[in-house]
Amino acid sequence: MTTDLYIHKSDQVYDAIVVGSGISGGWAAKEFCERGMQTLMIERGRVVEHRKDYVTEGKGPWEFANRTKVDNLLVEEKHSVQKKCYAFSDMTKHFFGNDKDLPYTTKEGTGFDWIRANQLGGKSLLWHRQSYRLSDFDFSANKADGHGNDWPIRYKDIESWYSHVEKFAGISGSQENLEQLPNSEFLPPFEMTAPELHVKDKIAEHFPGRQLIMGRTAHLTEPTQLHIEQGRVTCQARNECQKGCSFGAYFSTQSSTLPAAAKTGNLSIAPNSVVHSLIYDEKTQRVKGVRVVDNDNLSTREYFAKVVFLCASTLGSAQIMLNTKTKTFPNGIANSSGVLGHYLMDHNYNAGATGTVEGFDDVYYSGRRPSGILVPNFQYKPSLYKKGYVRGYGLAGGSHRDSWQGLGYQNGIGADFKTHLTKPGKWKLGLHAQGEMLPRFDNYMALHPTKTDKWGIPLIHIDCTWSENEKLMMADAEQTAFDMLTKAGLKDIQSYNSIEKNNPGLAIHEVGTARMGHDPKESVLNGFNQCHDVANLFVTDGSSFCSTAVQNPSLTFMALTARAVDYCVSEMKARRI
Known part of the structure; x- marks a missing residue:
């Protein structure tokens, strides 16, 4: 990675803007760049360079003043929610969000623990790496028992995309031939x-x-030539992954998709850029770009592109959409259905x-x-x-x-x-x-009517039980x-x-809020993660899920994102976008 990737102001009209740099954002950037698209990745947090910024990697517990414990008043002030995460310690706290600077509200008598990692790579540096395909039973469950709307896709629609991302990311596991848990492209378990x-x-x-x-986990037990070409080698079985892994032995944006995107010469990155809202053109009925607030000095700027992919997290992407109020969409962009922000779910x-x-x-x-x-x-x-x-x-x-x-x-x-x-x-x-947590309209996030954060963006208000x-x-x-x-x-x-x-929230598998669906009257996205109402706006993080299933969702984020980019580029070349 070189410093010329990072930009501040730009008058360029990019082919694609990708908001977010976590698992979904990294995949979107890679897929766009490898298809020759000039791509701008926007990240609200700081730059984290692979290897260089893994500042606690290799340090033993005895090298920390309190043996990795962080029970003090400063932590209570800055990390009152984040400290509840299993991965939070003195060794990893620099990769977690600051709750003092990132407030949100919940309905009285309820709670939601929102774990955040606002930096280049997002939570791909912290995830637990469990990687499972959804099955046809998962995609058809809502229709089968009447809870939630019908997913507009089935397993056959995404099967090849699972294979595509698995071969690149590297998933270890065993062939079991279970109908409820399809096999993957496996490295040895x-x-x-x-x-x-x-x-x-x-x-x-x-x-x-x-x-x-x-x-089944995103660790290189036996790297392929493709993984070696990424600069990644065998997992050392240290189980210190959340410190960062210089071996690149587990899949993260930094170790895998970001270098691939950068290698093409088509990638630019705008770090420390908090997306405030989208820029919508009433005449063309398309988004033109994004408005951002500088993370440090609070100045504002705009970036422009032909298409926008929101990969800012289930809550983050919905917040951006709800905060984009236009004449056509007074209640948030692409929200003609009125379901944007609703059907928030997490694992149980x-x-x-x-x-x-x-x-x-x-x-x-x-x-x-x-x-x-x-x-x-x-x-x-x-x-x-x-x-x-x-x-x-x-x-x-x-x-x-x-x-x-x-x-x-x-x-x-x-x-x-x-x-x-x-x-x-x-x-x-x-x-x-x-x-599973059932999809329910009454579990939702909205924008607080009066409170804003330091960037002037309305706080997220959550009611989820x-x-x-x-x-x-x-x-x-x-x-x-x-x-x-x-x-x-x-x-x-x-x-x-x-x-x-x-x-809810501590599973760190929050999904919903901008769900897919056949019917634009009850969903935000179609089966390709494209907004029903705005053809050049896509959402490919957990927002798009219609149900939680039981499996960890990150592998499906990857597959849906790669599939959506492929569809988007085809539509752009056909001039339908």
């Missing part, structure tokens, strides 16, 4: 531990129709169980595997739904042996206790639910996880259900 293999066999024995498989990670696996004292594991195990959704169609609620959940987890980090909290003192800490403890294994369906699902998931571990022979099993304590 990580290995299961001996207790996991034991539990896998017990689940197969006692629960026909349920399979325990190795997690709120129940599970953990127990002790007896035996296996003579086996251990090597390295720190950056993935876990998964029991794919076994309630993936109406005939398999449990009584009392609809849809289903998967169970993700893993095993480990107690170490000094946990044993150190036990009672003890003296030399014998210290010696005890040097020896591995018992094997523990957990299964934790990841369930768990429905009775999600609560019943987690009650069942808790019992199911307990039963499965019991049948597998685990002891001292502890189960939990935390849905009453946790807000």
Whole structure:
């Protein structure tokens, strides 16, 4: 990456503007640039250079003043929400948003924990890298049971695009031939531990129709020549990914799509540029560009392009659209349906169980595997739904042996206790639910009527709650996880259900707000992520989802984005855009 990529002011009319540089934005920029399109990527945050700006990479916990803990008043002020994320620590906090500077509001009596990473690369530097295809059951679920609108696409429409992005990104996993979880283009999977293999066999024995498989993750277990050409090499199994990875062993914008886009010579980047709204031409009924506010000095400027791709996140893209008020669209651009901002969803990670696996004292594991195990959704169609609620959940987890980090909290003192800490403890294994959240109009984000942020943009106001369906699902998931571990022979099993304590948002899988659909009267986008109302405006992040499914959504963000760019370029060449 060279400094001549970065611009400030520009009078150029680009072929495409891409707003956002996370997983979706990186893919949009790569695909446009490789098709010869002059592309401007706009990022609201600072530049993060691959390798150079991974400032804590390789540092051990003992090299931090408080051993990576960040429990102090300064953190409470700046990171009151961000600190709830599993990946937040003194080693990673520089990649998280500043809650003090990025306020939002929620309806009284509700909450939503919005995890943000406003920098070049976005949350692609922080994601947990679990990568799964959606199946036809997921794309047809809304139509099958009547909850939500029908997805305007099916698995066959996106299958080849999954393959396209998987080969480039690098996805490790195992061929399982499950109808509810299609295979990917796989690199070799990580290995299961001996207790996991034991539990896998017990689940197969006692629960026909349920399979325990190795997690599928965007890590290079065995790089191809394509990955090596990207400058990426084999995963070192350090599981310190959120510090940044100079090996490029996990997929991120910095390690993969951004270098590919830059290599073409067609990419420009405007960092520290907060998009305020879109510029709409009433005569042509097209967007002409974007208005931005400088992140540092609050000056304003404009950029222009033939097409605009919003990849600013599920909440960020909807905020930009709602804040673009015109004569034609007084309630937000492309919002003739009135559903923009509605149907906000997140995954339901709120129940599970953990127990002790007896035996296996003579086996251990090597390295720190950056993935876990998964029991794919076994309630993936109406005939398999449990009584009392609809849809289903998967169970993700893993095993480990107690170490000094946990044993150190036990009672003890003296030399014998210290010696005890040097020896591995018992094997523990957990299964934790990841369930669907139903699409509901009443779960929404809007613009606050009076409050603005420091850039003069109305704050996002969120009203999003768990429905009775999600609560019943987690009650069942808790019992199911307990039963499965019991049948597998685990002891001292502890189960939990935390849905009453946790807000939506912490799964960091928020989707909806500008959903796809067949009917422009009840959706914002068509099946190619193109706005029904504005032909040269596309939204390819999680905003476009009609349902959450059970699987982690990032791989589908990638595939939908690449597909949308291909369609957009074809339409541009045919002069329909």
